[in-house]
Structure formats: C-alpha cells, structure tokens
Amino acid sequence: MSEHRPNTEGKYKWIGTRPDRPDGADKVTGRARFGADFSLPGQLIGKVLRSPHAHAEIKSIDTSKALALSGVKGVITAADFPDQPNLIVPTGEMQVNMRDITRNIMAREKALYEGHPVAAVAAVSEAIAKQALALIKVDYKVLPHVIDVAEAMKPGAPLLHDHLLTEGANPPASKPSNIAKRIEFKKGDAKAGFAQAEVVIEKDYTTQAVHQGYIEPHATLASAAEDGQIQVWSTTQGHFQVRGFCARLLGLETSQIRVTPTEIGGGFGGKTVVYLEPLAMRLSQKAGKPVKMTMAREDVFRASGPAPGGNVKVKIGAMKDGRIVAAECIVEMQAGAFPGSPVGPACMCSFACYDIDNVYIEGFDVVSNRPKVAAYRAPGAPISAWAVESTLDILALQLDMDPIDLRLMNAAKAGTKTAYGVTFNTIGMVETLEAVKHSAHYRTPVKHGYARGVAAGFWFNIGADSSAASHVGEDGSVTVISGNPDIGGSRASLALMAAEELGVDYNRVRPVIADTASIGFNFVTGGSRVTFATGLAVVNSVRDMIRELKVRAAKIWKIDPEAVIWEGGMAKPAGNQVGTFEPLSLADLAAQAGRTGGPINGHAQLNVTGAGPGFGVHCVDLKVDEDTGCVTVGRYTAAQDVGTAIHPSYVEGQLQGGAVQGVGWALNEEYIYNAKGRLDNPGFLDYRMPVASDLPKIETILVEVPNPQHPYGVRGVGEVPIIPPLAAVGNAVARATGVRMVDLPMSPPRLSAALDAARPRRMAAE
Amino acid sequence: MSEVQYQSAKTVKEAVKMMQAAKGKGYILAGGTDLLVQMKSGARTPGVIVDVKKIPEMVSVAEKNGAFTIGAATPAAVLGENKKLRKAWPGVIEACNLIGSTQVQGRASAGGNLCNASPAADSVPALVAAGCIVNVAGPKGKRAVPVEKFCTGPGKTSLKPGEIVVSLTLPKRPKGSSDAYLRLIPRTEMDIAVVGVGVSLTMKGDTVTDARVGLGAVAPTVLLVEKAAKALIGSKLDDAALDAAADACSAACRPIDDKRGTIKYRTKIAGVLLKRSAMIARDRIHGIEHRGHRPV
C-alpha cells in the first residue's frame, strides 16, 4: 500500500501527477547509452595496474617492457601528473584535498590500499593492454598495514601519512597519527543533563564499510586533440566536477575540457569523484588517440569509494516519563586511505531528529589501508542513526513506552535548535511520526512469530550552484536545459515544474542535460539537491522566459509589458482597461518571434540556499529463524516528509530504494578483509546486496510538509530513506529475540552466534 | 586470451574422440554457466570446447523399470518440468531447481554441477542421498561410479583423460520413499550454499527402513554421512534419533572458516538442516507437500 498525502490538492495541474519519464522509453528499449556504450573510431583500450598490497612503498616502476610491446600506445604513472597543493575542494557532500586526489588516482610515494592504481596503459586491444600490464615491473617494499579503525587509532599503528597531524586535537597534536581530524558539537551542558536523568542508557555499536553497489561500473572515453582540447564522456554524477578536477590534475584550463555525462546506471554518491577520467585523458594526450576505460566489478569494489564503517558510542539520559534530558555520541569513522570521512554529517545528524537541551558530540576522522571512502546517500548519517535509534529503542523498552510515542515526545519542531547550531524552520518530523502511528501497517497487530521495529532519520539536503535555460521552439514547444546527471527521475520532475510554471502540456516540454560547454556551471547531483535547487533554476529560467513572452505580446498589442499577464500558457491583457486582445499562446508568440525581437529564451543561474531538511520514519515487521539466524522481512513501511512530491512515483522509488539499501546494510553487506589486508569479497556473490526475493514490496507514505523556501515546496528526498532502516531492522530483531545486536551486519552467522551466546541467559529468564 | 576452438559432438563416441584429441586442453561444454564464467575470469583457459548439447541422450531423461537416467547436460529447467521425475525424486529436483535463477536454469545442468566439483554444488548432496550412479564414457569404454566417489577435491573429479559423464542414474524407488534437499544461504536466491543437506528416506508406516544423507559445503567434497543415516534407520524420527543424526552430520563436518561462514556456524547448521530435511522427506512420504527455498 502506498499513501500520498498531498497538501496541494487541486492547486496544481502537473505537479503531483505521474507521467512517463522522458528517459523511460530509451531505457526500456535498450537505446539509452551508458558509460561503456560510447566509442570513437580508432579508440584504444586503457587498463590500470593496481597494487596487490594494502600498504607498500613504491621504490621504482619500470614500464620499458610494456612500452616496447607491439600495440601499446602509451603508459603512464604518477610521474605523468604534476603534484598538487594541499587544497581542499568540495565534491558534493564530501570534501577532498587535491594533494590526496592526485595520489588516489595514481599512487605516488606509496600504495595505500589493495587496488590502488600504480600505472596505466593504452593499447590497441584489451588483450594487449592486459599483456602490457603484466610487463610493468613495480618494485614494492611491503609495509605493515592497518584496516580496522580502532587499531589505526592506537599509538604505534602503521602510519599511512607522515605529515598527518590531527586537526582539532585537544591538546594540539605534535606527532603524526592516523587520526586526521577531531570535531566536537555541544549544546547546553551534557554533564548536568546526565546528572539530572532518571534513566541513562549507554552502548557501543559498530558498522562495516558498505558499497553503493551501483549496477554500472565506472567507465569513460576521452579524446585529446592536437590543439589541446579534450572531450570526455563519463558516467558521473557531476560532469562539471570531472572537468574541474581534471583541469587541475592535468594542468589545463576548464575551457579546454568538454565533458558529456552519459546515462548513469546508479551512483548514490559514489560517482561524485574521479578515477578513470584523468587517466584516460592523459593516456589520450600521450597516444594521440581516443582512450576508453572501464572498471571490472572487482575494481569497483576494491578501488572506488565505499561508504565507511564506524564505531559509535551513544549515551542517552531521560526522565521516567520519556523526556530526553541529555545525549552524547562519539563517532570514530573510516576515511579510507586519505582523510575525509563523512564523520561531520554523522555527528550533526545523530540527534537532529530530537529536541534535546544538553548534547555532546565528538567525531574522529581516521585513515587506514582501505580505498578512500566516497559519498553514499546521506553520508555518515546511517551510521550514527544506527546507534542512536537502537539506544532509543532500548529506552522505549525500559520505560515500557510505544517507540513512536517516545519519539513524538522528543521530536524536533520548527524552532528547535540543533546541536550543530541551526534552528529549524518548518519541518515534518512530528507529521511523519504521526503518519506512521496512524498507518494501516502500524495499526495492524504484529503477525504471530514476527516482531516490529521502528526508527527515524534526518538529513539536511543541500542547495548550491545551478544554472538552467529554457528555449521556445518555432512551434511553441519547449526545451529545458540543465546540467545535472539524472540519477532518480529528475528530468521528469524538472519538466513537470516547467510545464506547471508555463501552463503548457508536460509532453511539450523536453528536458535535456547539457554538457559542460553548453550550459553554465552546475554543482554535482548529490545532497538531494537537483529537484530542489536545479528545479529552482529551471523555474526561474521559465519565469525569465515568461517575462520575455510578455514583452513580445506587449509589442504585438502595442501596450505596456506591465499590462500583460501570463495565465494558462497564454499572454493575456491584465484587465479590460488595457484593451481587448485575443490571448496569445506560446505557439502564436513563437511564430512571430522573428518580428518581435528574435528567439525567445530564458536563463537563470543562482546559488541556491534554503534547502528544507527531511525526516523519515520506517517500520518493519520481521521474523528470525532462531536456529539459523536468518531474518525474513514480512512487511516494511517507509514514511517521509517529502516537501511536495513533484512526481510521486519517483519519490516513492527513492523511499523504496533507500529502504532496500538500508536493509542490505543491516543484514548482509560488508567489506571483508583478509589477514594480508586484501578485500576478500569483491563481487556480488560474496558482497551480499539484497535480491528481489529477499523483500516484500516496500510500502510508502509521502507526508507533504512544503519547504517554504521553494516555489513548489520541494525538499530533497533521495537520502533520508537510507538512514532509518539499519536501526528499524535491529530494533525488530531485538524485539523478536530479546537479543540486542550492536554490530552490523546482522548476517546469519553473526546473529546465530549472538543468539547462541545469549541462550543460557534467555533460558534462565523464562 | 589465446584462441579457443569450439567443437560440437553428435554422439558420445564423437565427444570422447574430440576430448582425446584435445590432449588435456579440452573441456566439455554443457550449460556453460560455470565454464564460461571461469573462462572470462581467466580461471580456465581451454584449447578446445566440446559442446555436448546436440547429443540426444545427454539432454534428455529416460525411465526404465522405475529407474531414471538423466542426460548429464539436461538443463535444470527441463528436469523441473518432468512430472514423473519430480514425483519420484522431489529432493533431487528441488536441488537442481535451486541453482542460480530461472535464467541460469535454462542452461545449467546436473552433470555440469557435478563435474565442476564445487563442494557447495547444490544438486550433489541430493544426488548422494539418492544413491545416484554416474555413467562415464571414455577411450576405454564405459564405467559406472557411485556419485559420492566421483569428486576427489575442490574442482577435481575422478575422470580420466578423455572421459566424459554421459548420464546420471537414479535407482528405482521402493514404496514409501521420498527425499528432500535444503541449503542455507544468507539471501533467498542467487547465492552459494553455506551448508547443503540432502536426505532420502524409505519408511514403513512411521518407521524408517532405509536412509541416505548427503552433506555439502562443509568439506573438500560432498560427503555421504553413513552415521547420520544409521541413526535414522529403525527410528520413528523421534527427537533422539534426529538429534543423533544431526550430531553425526555436525561431526562429519570438516569445514573452513571463511567469508561465507564460520566453522562453528557451518557445523551447527549441518545438524539443523539434517533435521529439517528429514522432516520434509517424511512429510512427502505421507503426502504432505513442501515448497519454497528458505530453510525456515
């Protein structure tokens, strides 16, 4: 069952409807072209040589034999890239340092994780490229490695970076360590709060690194021309970021690089960074031919950024009536081989669902010999929420309170000040809790043998830079041009907003995603920003175009432009005193455009602020096979404050997809390293994402609490839904078995071991 | 990758000749769902591929005096559609029909599953429980091998150079017989068995008169667990007998600790699945249907 509670009933003609997506036909017929589908005449195949070691000094690389092989047209190593300054640049929701990026795309002094690129070749065939890789001789000095965060934090742990002094350490760090950063957030007086509490619950939790698991591996095609211009096709969430990073990494101007985003087979945050693009570009420059590169699935697992695992300590103090008076959260998070885990958002989101007077939050960003982490839907938040929402469930059980009532009593509202300093505007945490409480699912008694778990989640969502243009064709149909790769149906939503604004049929509006040379800058597709921020740019570009359309109508009618209004897709006189004129449609105005001033276009570019945060509450019924530790999910409902659901089907899709990924994170997904520091499960057989038969249909409840800072009330929706599932599942498992799991994933062997360990205690209790 | 030659045989004799001529570089191609994957990853580099799907007796099922002979390359989907076979050997067929997915089963064969010699192969514990005989043809003629003796280690079989598996024979069933296969996987499909247990029973009334137990994924090869069978024979499948048989299965385990499961977990699950499979086989004898792929 799906519930949609629009707050806009009757207000809109197009918004809130569910037309086919503009990219749908091409995707179901196979015509859509993804990263690996692009080829050019004469192209070479590029391949990467990767480190077999988790940690090793690179003493020398001899590429002479590879270069001498017939059919090899180019070989590159780190020496082919200029070193980069210590300069932080944003990539969506994460920050990266140029000095680190250049070392991540190609190992320089050391290989820092298994799979770290050390060289790349371009050859006339894949077979020859592979042969060439085998001919490259790398002299490694293998160093001791460290995989686990707690181990990496210990004094005496193998050091990844000699220069790394803990930022924000108290007292300031004098010796290098693997702790890149320490952060802290405070509100009120946590100590005093805990002193006043009648119940205090404290627990330690862990999660493992998980991969976004996008079905399309990274792929790119680069073609460098003799005049220094380079064209790139790439499966990416941010072609402007590809351009920006590569310009720096190769020492070019952004205007020399033109990046065209292909259709994208999933990204979830993982395609906001560069891996193959700079290599393919450099190889193409060297070889003078186009170079195509694709990753195998093993490469994707070993060397593209997963989401981190983390250790979280949570302490919550409450009064006996359920009122939370103090909260503390300490997060240690994997950054991978280079600093920059999402520990910041993990800390900020930890208690953001609740109005708590006294809060202390501390976070540590820790490097270890793993691939550098990348964004994954609401980076960091699922990890802290797993710990906080599990602890809240313990509190609810201890106080014998309904878990939703406990959360309602403490829910954040407009005016609540968060621990990270922001005071909420209009938000929908209470409405979302209420929606679940009154849902068909929650009102149905739990089936025999099953148990029910509930958990919540918060995400900021972001705005940032967007550009858009709208063009009217000679026949009055409309092209809307923007610059964000569409990873979740955004083209449909942008077209719906343009159609609504213009008052024309959705089918007469064609949304197009332009390359970096054909539209102004757009920040990455990330932070759930596209429908919100680029949507605003599209709306503004349409308004710009309407302004022009009114001018043209005024010219034809020989009246003042101020006296023209735009209504129902037509220019009309603003009232009787202006004169009586037949309304002019888009098509009428387009037909006369040549005589009234030329083409009719609209443009907008802005730095968008005012993103509306989102809240989600999930409810799951599941059963546990006590002998095997296998979990069967029987029913699942995801409710979320979605602002306005521009295209409800795609909003539902976001909720369902996030829930499924979160359930996978909870139950089976994990990076498993062997003693040598090598990833033991770099494929979908042993990295277990859920399959379709694992889950029932995910029910959704779209709660609409419009964002007052967007003309159509849009909030981002894509990230919140991955936050609650981990604890929702864990809470249900705890209620089903009486055993509280604190370590993820709750895979059958692990859950079975926990059940066996608790058996004597449970039997004694009976 | 070096050149691979594709050859297609029309008779068993021809296939054997082709394999002989390939001098150790030949591989039989049945469904290819293992072989092609292994070639792609570089794990196998055949010189010659001998396709046996055009040999009628290798892609069909024959029944004679109650015994079934299954062509080694018959796709699992075809086996699943054979009502008589399904009725006589529901455990063997459910094991075959657990392989991969609907798409994979359009190709994957029991012969391929056996010859690939994975200790976690799903059909093999059920075939072991069934007392299956493997019919081999080679340069020196034909021979028959009990299925539990066929594999000699992970990826290794007792086939000699030039030999191929022609078919698998399931013996005639006495009245009051049935079988069952259960595997544990962390998900619900597209996964590899952490433990697999096949049980075949013959009962007279409530009493077990004959039993065989096959146990997969807990040792270098699939095991025939005679002690577990012994514990069941003569019992009414009471708790004591089931416990004893489960213990025998656990005791037979020689598993490894790996990413798929711990030694402790595998050992325990072997016992759990033995009990559940035995109960399903018993129910089937008594006309109670069981379907679904999760051992819950």
Ligand SMILES: Cc1cc2nc3c(=O)[nH]c(=O)nc-3n(C[C@H](O)[C@H](O)[C@H](O)COP(=O)(O)OP(=O)(O)OC[C@H]3O[C@@H](n4cnc5c(N)ncnc54)[C@H](O)[C@@H]3O)c2cc1C
């Ligand atoms: C997506 C996917 C999912 C899978 N899931 C499962 C699963 O759940 N359970 C499971 O057990 N397996 C699974 N497999 C593995 C595989 O599908 C099975 O092992 C299948 O039964 C192999 O049969 P085939 O006919 O495709 O064999 P092939 O690949 O054709 O052959 C396998 C091997 O046996 C040899 N061979 C085949 N036939 C003969 C013969 N007659 N004589 C001598 N040698 C022969 C071949 O040379 C080759 O080395 C899966 C595979 C894939 C790709």
